[in-house]
Structure formats: C-alpha cells, structure tokens
Amino acid sequence: MQHELIFAGFGGQGIMFAGQLLAYAAMDQGYHVTWIPSYGPEMRGGTAYCTVVISDQPIGSPVVKHPSIGMIFNAPSFDKFVPMLQPNGLLVYNQSLIPQSTTRDDLLILPVSATENAPAPQLTNMVMMGALLTVKPILTLDALKAALEAHIPAHRRHLLKDNFEALASGARLAEQVTV
C-alpha cells in the first residue's frame, strides 16, 4: 500500500499543517511516512504545497511527480496540479474558491465547498480533510482526530472543538456528493 498526496493552495490556508497532521496520524498508525514542503522562493499570498507519502513499506523517493491524491485549495493550484495527478487518482478540491473544472475523465473528483462550510475560514483545511477521509479512508477520521489531539500545540488546544466540527462538516459534505 502506498498513497502519495499533494496539498496545494495559498500560503495561510493551512496547507502545510494539513499535510503534517496526516503525516502524524499515519506515523501513529504505524505507517512509514514522509512530508516535504515546497520551500522555493515563496511569498505571503503565493502558492504553497507539500507532499505526503504514506506506505506500509520503507519509502524510497519522498519526491512525487504524479501524486495519487490531490488536495487542491485554490484556483492556481488546480491549474498546476490537476494535470499531474495519476490516472484513476482522486481529486478533492475546494469548490468555494475554484470556479474552473477539468476535462480529465480518468479521475475520481470530489468538489467540496470547504471555505463556505468551515466554522471559520482558517478551518478550510480541516473540512477538506474530513471530506478526504470520508471518500477515501486511507486512515480513519478517528485516527486523524487522535493525532490532532496528541500533536496540537498547547496554545491552540482551545481550538480542538472547532477543528473536530470542521472535520465533521467535511465528512457530511463528502457523504452528500456522488463521486
């Protein structure tokens, strides 16, 4: 088993944290995992992305040219990364901020109105995560919640409830959509 995910969006949308949280959960479930940020000459408001590989075997390359799962948070990332996804891959995208669509017919596509349905815009990432793990349970939502509880910094702990709510909101949205 190996999953290769790309998380992409604007800086500030919680792209890096969403990837890290999944990596923590995968580690806590006993999987091999790598997380790599894009760290080129980035700027505030520019694009940010990170790559997560989860495997039951030791991971060779942490660098992925054609991810099996795309978690796309904004329009520029949609144009950049959707063409790179593996055939028969999964695309989860934030419909709130992405008006365009793709002509690819070889992907499972889950549009999620994530920003609109987030308890706060900062929790868009958790709505997306809830949707992802509902449509493709590479880990359980409970495992992700446990990782969040275990690794959230102390000064953010009061936001746990809102994060859980955002995850549940994403799960509901995914259940309503026929992928």
Place this chain on the structure above:
Amino acid sequence: MSRELLKGNVAIAEAALRAGMTAYFGYPITPQTELLEHLARRMPELGRTFLQAESEIAAINMVYGAACTGVRTMTSSSGPGISLMQEGMSYIAASDLPCVVVDVMRGGPGLGNILPSQGDYFQVTRSAGHGDYHPIVLAPASVQEAVDLTILAFDLADHYRHLVILAADGLIGQMMEPAELPPMRDLSDERPAYALTGAKGRAPRRIASFYLQAEAEEAYNLHIQARLARIRAAEQRSTEYFTEDAQLLVVGYGSAGRIALSAVQKLRAQGVPVGLFRPISLYPFPEVRLRQLAAQVSAILVVEMNAGQMLEDVRLTVAEHTPIHFYGRMGGAIPVPEEIENALLKLLPTEVLS
C-alpha cells in the same frame, strides 16, 4: 523511546544536543535555518551556549575557540556559508581539534538557490579548506540516519580528534519523517588533556597550526596522514539493497541514493537483476565493498544531484574493470525514480528487457 515526526534540520539539532554539544555558533542560511532556530531555543533552556555570529567566518572561528577548550561544539550552514568557513576548518583540522560541521547542501555554484543539491561533494570530501587533509564526511539518506550520524559524528570527532562534516542535502534538511531520538547523554566535567582551561597551577598548553620549518611541517603532515590511514581502514560505511545476485549496480548517496532505491525496487519487481550500493561515509569512501561488488556486476550507474563528483571516487575505486555510467540532475533539480529507471533500462541487454 517513541518515534516522533521530525524535520531533518530539527532532528540534527536535537541529536547534537543529546550527543553533548555544549556550544553552537552559526549564521542563518536556507535550507538549514530550522537547525539554528531549534538550537536558539533549546541551548539556553539547557544552560548551554548558543551564539548567532556576525558571519560564517566568525562562527567557524568561534567553533575553533570552543574546540580548544575541549567541549563538543558544532556549526551548520549551506554551500555559500561553508565556502566562507574553509579557512577556519583547515585551521581546526591542523590543530587536531574535534568538531562537527553540518552542510545542508543547496543548488550552486555561486549564490545558486535554496533547493536540494549534492554539489558540495568535492568541497567537503577533498579538503575542507587549504592544505592537505580530508575531513571525515557522513551523508544521511533519511531523518533517522541524520540523527544517528550526528551522534556518530561527535563520537568520531572525539575519537580521532578530527573534523567531521555531516553532508546532508536540502531534501533531508526540509523533510519530515518519523525518527527516534536517543536519550540525552550526561555531560562530563572532565576535559581532554589538550584542552585550554587556564594554566593556573599547571604547565601551559599550546594549540597551533603552524610549523615554520619544512621538516616540522612535514612531520606533522605525516602524523595527519597516519591518522587518515587509520580512518580509511576502520570507518568505511555503506549500506546495500538487492546486491546478492545483482548484475547491474546503482551507486548513490543521501537523497539521490534513496530516490534510486525506488527505481531499483520497481525494476526488481519486473525481474531486472539490479542492486543499490549507498555510501554512508563519503570520506573515507567505502572502496573495499564497492570493489567487491564491481567485480560481480556488468555495469555501474552512478546517480547524484550534481554533474558527477562522487563519480570520480567510483572511477578511482573501480578503475577500468567495470563500465561506469552516470545520471545526474543539477541546480536544485531532484531526480524522480522514473528518470533513474530509464537510465538503467538503457544499460540492459535487450533479452533481459523482454
């Protein structure tokens, strides 16, 4: 101990603390800055010395001073900063002082960029600075190995009283992976016999790196060369995958080695008899084992994130006995497994392909 999800830079910093590093001096540069950042917080917590110097030149000379006092000390940087440290490293080496220098390699030459590279192989393995010596050079391919090799770097530095460079690339520095950290070692109050600790009540000691007479300088050089011979005999390190029956051999270190492993695994699943040899010590180069493997295979593919630097060590080791090919990416470009697979497939006779 449990596994933690750690960024390579942070893992190296924390491992250095646990190895007993008492004084760190550095200057920020991407892609190693998290290393310095982590220590800026942790060293004062532990009552140890963290100092952000005014330049890399100052930082390495502070390391020189701290090493004179017999404590475990380290600095870290990336290509441009490592270039500035060359003079200081040569002085440290020529004073028989142990210390650890971390180079998280980035794209070059010149200011280059902040992306992962292995372009400093020549710089770190040939002679860090002027003169006539080699540092010990270790190259991790995972966050766990970065932890383990950081600990080893301090131990080897003390054992041989020699400069040790941890040569990581930007990918190792920036990547997060699960890793297990060793427990914190107790700091010893005891200082080594050479340490400058204040001469009150005892004969003064002297640490210097100059010998005005040719005979004296040559005698000192022979002393360094004898030490390097001991290091070459005892410290060659490497690991290998699928080599038992390999007829093709990939040689790669650090991130390039690990990316090559994906290509090797994929071709193995298709029945292609390919193996991977991954040097862990770049100096001493693991020539004994590579020579054995070279006798067994029909061709070698060297993979690096540079224009072919370790390639020269492979050529020196294997000579003309086995055909050697090269695949490299430069300037911060990272090879993907498919590229390495394609480079390997070109070396295969057609009957194995079908």
